[in-house]
Amino acid sequence: MLDDYELTVHTLTLRQLGSGEQLAEVNGLPAADVDVALDKAVADGFVIAARGNFMLTPAGRQFLDSVYPRAFAEIRSNGEISAAMDAFETGVNKQILALTTDWQTVDVDGQRVSNDHGDAAYDEKILDKLGRVLDKTQKVLRPLVSADPLVDRFLDRAGAALTRAEGGETDYVSGVRVDSVHTVWFQMHEHILRLTGRERPE
Structure with a gap:
């Protein structure tokens, strides 16, 4: 797995x-450990600092591309994890994306228009479905949660x-602009793709 320095760079x-x-x-x-790691990463040329924020450099x-194969070798060779990723991509990930669209838009006379959240019953139905998909995701990703506690942290967030x-x-x-379900889900998806050496589906 990644050490604290590698994990901090990876987080970017x-x-x-x-x-x-x-x-x-x-x-x-x-946070103090992250700050120490960021200072080193800036000195190493892996990260740039700008107005209190940080970005990854080429x-x-x-550096991460050289680290991942060693750090995640066991995960990438685990058949149970591979099957879990297949189930994730074809099931709950598509469901979350569809529910996000349903949250953002509503059908009016056959046209999708922006959801003004004036229909509490409609919103409540979407939130209930999101909750059930998140519960299901805990089960789908159980092999990954066991291998990497950060996956569980994403699900908690x-x-x-x-x-x-x-x-x-x-x-x-x-x-x-907030750590929304969609934002955290995107971060988790990117993380588990890097864990498993997969590309983001088109």
Whole structure:
């Protein structure tokens, strides 16, 4: 698996621009440890700093490409994990994407229009479906959760976002400026693709 330094650099593939505190929220490391790792990564040329935020450099991507095969060798050779990824891609991932679209738009006279969230019953139905898909995802990704606790952290964060949406904070389903269900799901998907050496489906 990745050490703290490698994990910090890797986190910038999941959140392309972020502060040390924001990256720590994603990877679960103490913020102070992330700051130390970022300072080293900047010195190594793998990360650039700009106004308190950090971005991965091309050299950083090359570094990770050299690290992943060693760090994730056991995961990539695990047949149970491979089957779990197949089930994820063909099942719950497509369901989340469809529900996100259903949350953002509604059908009016055969046309999809932006959802103004004025129909509480419609929104509640989507939130209920999202909750059931997240529960199912816990089961689908169980082999990956066992191999990498960070996967479980993503699922917990997605669940926390859904709870906020259920409380009336509608941005927490698909908003891009908060850690919404969609944002966290995208990060998790990118993470498990890198774990398993797969490409994002078209």
